[in-house]
Amino acid sequence: MSSKKLLVVEDDADVRLGYRVLLRAHDYQTCFAEDAALALSVARKELPDLIILDLGLPAGDGFVVLERLANVAELRSIPVIVVSARDHRINEDRALKAGARAYVQKPWDDDALLALIRHLLSQGQPLLGP
Amino acid sequence: MSPVPDVTGVNPSRRIRRALVIGLILANSLVLVLAANSLFLSRQHYVQRAEMSTQNIAHALEQNLAGTIARIDLALQTVVDELQQQLRLDTIDEASMSAFLLLQEQRTPEVEAFRVARADGLVVLGKGLDKSARASYADRDYFVSLRDHPDAGLQVSRPLFGRVSQRYFIGFVRRYVHPDGSFAGVVVAAIPVDYFASVLSQFDLGPNGLLVLRDADNGLIARVPPLVGLPAGQIGNKTVSREFQQLLESGATTETYFTAGTADGVSRTLTFSRLKGSEMLVIAAMGEPDYLSGWASERYRTIAMGLGFLLLSFSLGVFLFRLIGQAERDERKVRESKSFVEGVVDSLTETIAVIDASGRVITANKAWTDFAAKDGKKISAEDLVGTDYLELWAKVFTPAEAATASALTAGIEELLAGTRKDLSLVYECRSAAPRWFLLSVVPLRGSTRGAVAVHQNITERKVAEQERETLREDELRFKDEFLSHVSHELRSPLTAIKQFSSILIRGLAGMLNEEQEQYQRIVLKNVHQLQAMIDDLLEVTRLETGKATIEPSCVSAQSVVVDAVQTLELTAAAKGVTVSSEVAIDLPPLYADPIRVLQILIILLDNAVKFTPAGGSVRIRGRLADEPGFLLLEVSDTGSGIAPELLEKLFERLFQAAEQNKSSRKGLGLGLFICKELVTRQGGTIRVESTVGSGSTFALTFPLFSMSRLLAPLIKHGRWPAESAALLTVNLWLPGEAHFTGPNGGPPHEARKLLEKCLLPDLDLLLPNRWSTTEGEFFFIAVFADDKGRSTLSRRIREQFQDSRVLNSGGRTLSLSYSILPAFAREVGSSTEEAAAEMARHLESAVRSQSLPKDRHHEQQETIGS
Numbered sequence: 001m002s003s004k005k006l007l008v009v010e011d012d013a014d015v016r017l018g019y020r021v022l023l024r025a026h027d028y029q030t031c032f033a034e035d036a037a038l039a040l041s042v043a044r045k046e047l048p049d050l051i052i053l054d055l056g057l058p059a060g061d062g063f064v065v066l067e068r069l070a071n072v073a074e075l076r077s078i079p080v081i082v083v084s085a086r087d088h089r090i091n092e093d094r095a096l097k098a099g100a101r102a103y104v105q106k107p108w109d110d111d112a113l114l115a116l117i118r119h120l121l122s123q124g125q126p127l128l129g130p
Numbered sequence: 131m132s133p134v135p136d137v138t139g140v141n142p143s144r145r146i147r148r149a150l151v152i153g154l155i156l157a158n159s160l161v162l163v164l165a166a167n168s169l170f171l172s173r174q175h176y177v178q179r180a181e182m183s184t185q186n187i188a189h190a191l192e193q194n195l196a197g198t199i200a201r202i203d204l205a206l207q208t209v210v211d212e213l214q215q216q217l218r219l220d221t222i223d224e225a226s227m228s229a230f231l232l233l234q235e236q237r238t239p240e241v242e243a244f245r246v247a248r249a250d251g252l253v254v255l256g257k258g259l260d261k262s263a264r265a266s267y268a269d270r271d272y273f274v275s276l277r278d279h280p281d282a283g284l285q286v287s288r289p290l291f292g293r294v295s296q297r298y299f300i301g302f303v304r305r306y307v308h309p310d311g312s313f314a315g316v317v318v319a320a321i322p323v324d325y326f327a328s329v330l331s332q333f334d335l336g337p338n339g340l341l342v343l344r345d346a347d348n349g350l351i352a353r354v355p356p357l358v359g360l361p362a363g364q365i366g367n368k369t370v371s372r373e374f375q376q377l378l379e380s381g382a383t384t385e386t387y388f389t390a391g392t393a394d395g396v397s398r399t400l401t402f403s404r405l406k407g408s409e410m411l412v413i414a415a416m417g418e419p420d421y422l423s424g425w426a427s428e429r430y431r432t433i434a435m436g437l438g439f440l441l442l443s444f445s446l447g448v449f450l451f452r453l454i455g456q457a458e459r460d461e462r463k464v465r466e467s468k469s470f471v472e473g474v475v476d477s478l479t480e481t482i483a484v485i486d487a488s489g490r491v492i493t494a495n496k497a498w499t500d501f502a503a504k505d506g507k508k509i510s511a512e513d514l515v516g517t518d519y520l521e522l523w524a525k526v527f528t529p530a531e532a533a534t535a536s537a538l539t540a541g542i543e544e545l546l547a548g549t550r551k552d553l554s555l556v557y558e559c560r561s562a563a564p565r566w567f568l569l570s571v572v573p574l575r576g577s578t579r580g581a582v583a584v585h586q587n588i589t590e591r592k593v594a595e596q597e598r599e600t601l602r603e604d605e606l607r608f609k610d611e612f613l614s615h616v617s618h619e620l621r622s623p624l625t626a627i628k629q630f631s632s633i634l635i636r637g638l639a640g641m642l643n644e645e646q647e648q649y650q651r652i653v654l655k656n657v658h659q660l661q662a663m664i665d666d667l668l669e670v671t672r673l674e675t676g677k678a679t680i681e682p683s684c685v686s687a688q689s690v691v692v693d694a695v696q697t698l699e700l701t702a703a704a705k706g707v708t709v710s711s712e713v714a715i716d717l718p719p720l721y722a723d724p725i726r727v728l729q730i731l732i733i734l735l736d737n738a739v740k741f742t743p744a745g746g747s748v749r750i751r752g753r754l755a756d757e758p759g760f761l762l763l764e765v766s767d768t769g770s771g772i773a774p775e776l777l778e779k780l781f782e783r784l785f786q787a788a789e790q791n792k793s794s795r796k797g798l799g800l801g802l803f804i805c806k807e808l809v810t811r812q813g814g815t816i817r818v819e820s821t822v823g824s825g826s827t828f829a830l831t832f833p834l835f836s837m838s839r840l841l842a843p844l845i846k847h848g849r850w851p852a853e854s855a856a857l858l859t860v861n862l863w864l865p866g867e868a869h870f871t872g873p874n875g876g877p878p879h880e881a882r883k884l885l886e887k888c889l890l891p892d893l894d895l896l897l898p899n900r901w902s903t904t905e906g907e908f909f910f911i912a913v914f915a916d917d918k919g920r921s922t923l924s925r926r927i928r929e930q931f932q933d934s935r936v937l938n939s940g941g942r943t944l945s946l947s948y949s950i951l952p953a954f955a956r957e958v959g960s961s962t963e964e965a966a967a968e969m970a971r972h973l974e975s976a977v978r979s980q981s982l983p984k985d986r987h988h989e990q991q992e993t994i995g996s
Contacts, residue, residue, distance in 0.1 A: 014629075025636070056622075086618050
């Protein structure tokens with residue numbers, strides 16, 4: 001089984017480390033981006049199977065990333081889990097409309113997150129067109 | 131304030147005063163003149179009476195004396211005749227003559243003695259005659275006069291002092307002649323002056339009256355009353371008053387006159403008369419003091435009356451002056467108070483207008499005219515009087531402000547008609563800058579019927595209000611943003627803490643020994659606590675600022691209870707507390723937000739577990755509430771219970787109860803507050819009963835789902851044509867997708883939002899029921915439209931789904947199907963509730979008749995309430 005690649009877009013270094021430890025322990029490959037701009041370029045380069053996107057990014061928030069992802073052909077279909085500390089009720093709709101597949105609030109429950117990742121990854125086969 | 135015209139003229143009081151003074155003076159003068167005149171006339175009258183009296187008396191006296199004199203003369207002539215007779219017989223017989231004389235004396239008692247004298251004057255006969263004395267009358271005037279004048283008749287002598295009798299006498303003398311006619315002598319009848327005095331005394335002319343007899347030469351004969359001690363009172367004295375003197379010189383024989391120059395000083399009115407023949411003078415006089423005494427008292431009376439009148443008129447004058455002064459003062463007071471009131475009313479910044487019962491302006495204050503002037507319309511107060519108030523306002527308002535104008539007009543008319551007690555209207559007047567006014571109209575009190583309209587410029591107040599409102603909104607927004615920001619910030623470090631604690635516990639950084647693991651669990655537990663606190667805080671803020679979303683729908687009590695119990699199973703088990711639920715499957719669904727209901731139940735269960743010691747139990751029960759239309763959920767525990775005095779405060783914010791078990795989690799104390807808010811906002815109630823030591827029970831009620839209640843608002847509009855009701859079934863088919871709703875509804879939620887966007891709120895209703903199966907989601911919409919409307923709706927829904935990223939991915943398909951409901955007529959007269967109930971029934975049967983696939987994963991069948 002090829003392990004899936006997950007892109008985590010998160011500005012907080014500690015939180016990134018936490019992601020890495022957790023995800024790697026569950027046999028996922030990880031790559032990271034610290035801000036919106038890097039997110040795009042890393043995504044294009046790595047073509048992850050799933051993106052975990054923190055909305056509270058510097059220099060353009062996560063919604064910008066979502067938009068940009070939607071505009072790029074090969075990136076459009078990657079499932080995105082949006083993570084935010086912000087009030088989910090306000091942001092959830094917007095995120096989902098913008099193309100995210102799920103919304104998770106910080107701090108999350110690790111088991112729930114892992115299950116969600118599993119679900120989304122299993123859903124994605126085969127990758128479907130526009 | 132102008133208009134009630136001022137009636138007082140210029141200083142009328144001064145005119146009145148002048149008139150009054152003049153009038154009084156005139157009256158008094160008139161009275162004075164009349165009195166004087168009357169007094170004068172009266173005096174004249176008195177004087178005339180006195181004159182008449184004196185005249186009468188003089189006349190009577192005259193008569194008397196004339197008679198006496200005549201008698202005396204007769205006697206005298208008798209003696210003369212006798213003498214002359216005897217002479218004819220040669221000599222006078224003295225004896226018989228004496229006897230004759232005596233006889234005559236007896237017959238004429240006035241005469242004291244008759245005496246006869248010879249031609250040589252020797253007295254030869256008479257009473258008491260002493261021949262030896264050889265008295266002679268030769269030297270007497272009358273003797274000489276008679277001797278020399280053969281034609282002389284009676285002569286009256288002046289008063290003579292009798293040598294014999296030592297008294298004064300008046301002698302009445304006649305001559306007798308020898309037969310040859312030669313002088314033979316005289317006969318004298320001596321009348322004592324006292325006789326005349328006594329005659330005079332018979333008459334009474336008052337205390338100061340005077341009767342005087344004078345001889346032919348004005349010598350005094352007798353005076354009654356006698357004047358003693360003064361020469362003028364002596365017999366023979368010829369002193370008379372000047373006036374008398376003048377009259378005598380003028381030759382008058384009888385006259386009435388007045389003199390003040392009398393001998394005794396008493397002013398008198400006198401009448402004198404000269405006796406014919408004897409030429410004696412009788413004078414009858416009345417003393418002025420006597421005859422004017424009556425007049426004097428009259429004079430006093432008159433003067434007293436005059437003074438009285440003067441005093442009266444003076445007092446009257448003073449009184450009237452006082453009255454005038456008082457009236458002036460009163461008027462001044464009234465004027466002052468009137469101008470004071472006017473001043474007050476004109477000082478107000480509010481415009482005041484008083485209108486009568488027909489809406490015409492009676493008066494307006496200065497503020498109004500100023501206001502009108504400011505707006506460019508030159509209006510004076512007088513112009514306003516009589517104008518129609520409502521017309522005025524019609525002119526003020528622009529067409530854009532028609533609503534305000536009509537409200538104002540209607541309100542005022544109602545108030546004038548009496549159907550309204552008062553009117554208060556806040557309106558905006560669009561001029562250069564927006565201005566706000568408060569119009570208050572109240573009925574006019576007092577005798578005049580009408581109303582008083584007061585306009586207050588409340589722009590400042592309103593602006594301040596708006597600013598406060600804005601400020602409050604800003605504050606709320608700030609608070610909201612602040613808390614949002616705070617929570618965001620707090621959650622971030624919390625994330626890292628949780629992550630690594632979790633990592634350590636999972637052994638992803640190496641195995642932990644027991645102790646280490648224990649400590650990490652403690653950390654994790656506290657992180658969860660912190661998380662819960664932040665969540666609670668955010669929830670409360672959202673509730674406060676109105677941002678809390680509550681989306682009621684049809685909720686199965688059983689399913690939500692099951693979810694809640696599942697959530698807390700582990701925690702309860704860890705503590706050794708058993709959790710059980712008793713909720714019948716066939717309970718009718720509630721109408722509430724399932725997320726919120728779950729939230730509430732979790733809070734309550736969490737508390738229950740927290741406060742129940744190991745070995746205890748927590749139970750949720752669900753049944754129909756006693757109150758119709760509600761469902762009851764009870765969460766009871768066998769915990770420590772709550773003290774009665776704390777029961778009230780339980781649902782307040784930040785209330786925290788002391789716990790016996792210190793290891794239990796603490797919180798912010800917001801949980802029950804949140805519960806209460808959420809329950810009440812969904813139309814339910816929450817109550818608690820507790821006994822210290824045995825446990826507590828929290829009882830929640832939620833309204834039962836009722837389709838007709840849902841439909842009722844739409845039927846009220848009455849725009850639903852009865853024939854075109856249909857049920858639209860929307861099937862969102864998700865091939866192969868495991869049912870996963872996600873934390874907040876996910877695609878189905880999105881679908882609902884989308885569908886709602888397509889619906890017209892007055893005509894369509896998205897039913898809260900839905901079926902979720904592995905085949906997809908089914909949604910139901912009650913549609914009230916005709917054919918065209920229905921196809922429009924279908925098209926719109928498809929378009930929306932096409933555009934949606936969330937829903938239009940992963941091979942989802944959308945199918946729409948209409949089933950037309952049987953026509954039902956809304957009966958005339960049926961209530962909204964009845965119509966809604968009937969509609970509900972029709973919809974239910976329509977839904978039931980849809981052949982819906984059975985759900986394998988969820989046993990719950992969402993039933994349609996009634």
